[in-house]
Amino acid sequence: MYTIEELALTLSQYLPYEQVSKVKRAYYYAEQAHDGQRRKSGEPYVTHPLAVAEILSELRMDCDGLTAALLHDVIEDTGISREALTEQFGEGVAGLVDGVSKLTHLEFNSQIEKQAHNFQKMAMAMADDIRVILVKLADRLHNMRTLDAMPAHKKRRIARETLDIYAPIANRLGMYNVRVDLESLAFQAYYPMRARMLQRAIHKKYGQQRIKDTQKLEDTIRSELAADYIEASISVREKHIYSIYQKMDKKRRSLDEIMDVMGVRIVTDRHDSCYRILGVIHALFKPIEGRFKDYIAVPKSNGYQSLHTTVLGTNGIPMEVQIRTEEMDLVANNGIAAHWAYKVGGTSSMPSNHDRATKWVKSLLEIQQKARNPVEFVDNVKSDLFPDEVYVFTPNGQIIELPSGATPVDFAYGVHTEIGNTCISCRINRRLAPLSTQLESGQTVEIITAKNAQPNVAWLSFAITGKARTNIRHYLKDKQRENAISIGHRLLTRSLNAFKTNIEELTTEQISQVLATHQLSSLDDLLESIGKGRHVGYLVARELFPNIDEDTLITPKSFKVNGSEGMLISYAKCCAPIPGDPIVGYVQVDKGIIIHHLNCPNVQDHLSNPERFIHMSWGKEIEEELHISLIVTYINERGAVAKIASSISDTDFQVSNLDIIERGRVSRLRLNITISSRVGLADVMRRIKAVRCVEKVSRETIVGR
Known part of the structure; x- marks a missing residue:
């Protein structure tokens, strides 16, 4: 069993003595707090937070993060308050423990609404301190390693949410090792038979000569690099089982058709050596066309950098070769956690990965603030959690990272929200192109904007990034409210004219009484409701003046159509009226005013609601298409x-x-x-x-x- 002294020995390699002492003090505090509590496996409960701290120590987590890991279940499970933790370990640690506690019992079950709400909570906790999610990922990883103690139905649920939520987050934060462990353990728990069968098939296909071939391959590459005076470490690996399964499942391929089951990783000391090694590999093995990617020049959105090439090995089996520096390797394996390793080491040569993660979390917050509900939030975030990136350029050479399938609309919002809101067309590689064009890596995209332009509802059918979709919906929602208030104002004014008054002459008491009747909070809400057809202007006017004799009312003026009313005035497709036709308006709930030809037979269907009819006429200078x-x-x-x-x-x-x-x-x-x-x-x-x-x-x- 792993002990606190073993953890302290590991931490002493990169933390000063007083910080190691603080971590040890946190362990003894947790041990006392969890005294008498046991895990499902029968072990003392404190073995769990100690194991979580061990995982984070491998990532070289800082003192406060490790302390929070040891205490992460104390608030939730022992009745010790946040204030008590603040007094003992400081506000920073108490805040982290509180953030992790809020996530401890998230259950991503089949109830979509609940799952979405919980994921929203996770995004908020990440925004407060990114270490919260690192502790949570380590917590989940240890739970997956000890999953056998759980009943079968819980094993499947935990495995499913790990594949759906936690592994993609680890991937988005660049934490390769954590992601691979989570995916492999969850795959074996969720699909035990498939995992066993696939493992047997891989062993049968590659396992017989694997050790001999691996050693021979390493020796061949090492001798070739030595001949060119290039220092590097070489490791031959087998692609992890869940990744192979995903490729087979998504692309409907057999194991024989998966090209990169075997892989070689070459880690060197200098940036320029990576490209020299690439030349040696391509001279030694035949490269497969279209399988080279330069993630050094253009890093992935999670900070990952490496050269990727797929070549035919000595036995004719395709293998992927990854070439990177030691610094890139640390970031590739630990992602955002590499930030603390560099921070502890006293250098700041790799801050960009932390900045990228922080930027992503901030974008989650922007999406969350503009989303109408948690389900929409999760829907918009999915494309950011599962990125298969394309890299395109602005006209001045700046690189913009977008998910595969992104369009110029996604690009425009990726540059700036205002550019997205005012774009009207685009040029791709200097040629005009539709805004729905799917972008490809290497293209230069120029967005053409117009001062008075605005997002189009049709964009939602091809925009795929969370930021674009959220901003389009947010703008259209605001614009629709603005249009509804304007139309509602005109409809209520027209109805009040029959009472020989107008909105400005209404008393506060009159307005308050009607608002209370309809459970609305402001006059704008009432006008919006009238504009959307939820309330009828004439009936609202009657409620404002309940004691007036109808015989004294005058006929209201016709409602003029000017063609600039926005999305809440539309033309009936059944009779397609045009300027000059006699027309009548019908106020339909949530659709606003539908304009019909006066003689349209469909108008007769609505005669049971005469108060919803409006006498209408055409404006003089209508230019509506x-x-x-x-x-x-x-x-x-x-x-x-x-x-x-x-x-x-x-x-x-x-x-x-x-x-x-x-x-x-x-x-x-x-x-x-x-x-x-x-x-x-x-x-x-x-x-x-x-x-x-x-x-x-x-x-x-x-x-x-």
Whole structure:
């Protein structure tokens, strides 16, 4: 059994004597606090926090982090207060213990809402102090190592949440060794039979000659490097089992098709030696095309740096070769934890990894603040937790890291929120491209912005980063509220005109009474509710003036459509009204005002709610683009459809669809077209009518559908 003296011996290699003494004092404090408590395995409970501290000592964690690891269950399980810990070990340690305690009993079960809420708590704890999640990861790792003591159903649940949450976080923080251990243990616990079968298959395929081949391979590479006077350490490894399983599962491949089951890691002392070693490896083995990646020049988002190349080994089996410096190796294995190793050593040559992690956690907070609910938060974070990165450049050469499948919209928000909110188009490698284009590594992306531009709801169908999606939703939500308040103000003003008054003349008592009736907190909330159709302007006006005789009311003015009302005024697709048509508005809950043609048969369906109808008229200078359908009757001769389409091809009118609805000697087609006025419609109809084979052109009515 591991003892406190063994831990103290390890810590004395990198911590001063007084700090080691503080850690030992924390152990004896925890031992006394947990006295009488035992784990499921029957061991004294204090063996668990001691094991967690041991894991963190391998990562060269600082004094406060180790102290918090030893005390991490004290508040939760022993009744000792945070104040008592503060008095004994200081506010820094007490804050860490409190942060870890809040995460100790998170249960990521099948209840999506609960899982999302708990993950949100974890993000908040990480934001307070990143060491909280490091202690939690070490805690989870030791629990996974002792999982056999748990009942079967708990083993599966803990293994599943480890694969879904903790291993991806370890990966995002660059902690390779912790991630691999968590994934391997969780895979064996969740899929025990698959793990055994895959292990047997790997051993059968590679195991017979593995030791001899490994030694021979190491000797070959070592002698070649020595001939070029390059110093390096070489290790041959087998890819960990869960990684092999994931590739087989996701790519639907057999074990024979997995290219990099065997791997070689070469660690050298200098940066330039990495590229010299790459040359030696490519001279020694045949490289496989398209399998080289330079993560030294362009590090991964978690700070990982290395050269990767896949070559054909001496036995014809593909193997991945990783080449890096000792400094890069420390970061590759320990990720953010390497920050404390350098901090303790008194140098600051590798602070960027800690900065990257801090930046990521801050981005989580930004997403959390703008997300409408915990489920949306987790949905938006998933792409950041499972990054398969592409690296693109700004026009001035700055590298932006994005997940695979990202688009220029994701890039724009990655540069700055305001650039994302005002982007209208983009250039990729100096050529104009759609905002929905999926980006590839190495491209240069330039975002074109406009002062009055705003996010489009359609962007949500192709934006994939959490930051982009959260900001788009947040902006649209705010814009929708702004539009709803504006429309609600106009609707209530129109209704109050019938009472010969306006909103500004209402008393505080009148407003407060109506707000209380509908359980709303402000006048803006009431106006928003009216604009969204949840409350009717006329009925609210009646509530404000309950004692007025209806016979004395005057008819309210018509509601003018100007074409700039935003997303809460729309045009009914059934009758597609255009400027000049007689129109009526119907206020629909959460959709705002739907504008129908006055003679639209669908309007009759709503007569049971007359208070939701609004008399409407067109503004003088409306420039709204409207969609209508024309029915064209024509003689079916050769090239007739082409002649009809070309008759309007040189105009500004857009044809969105052309559909033949009746074939025969005399045929009919439906032409969906975008126009902005009756004059435009008349021009289109005149042009089509001028085609020799056309007999009749008319607007489609709902009866005709």
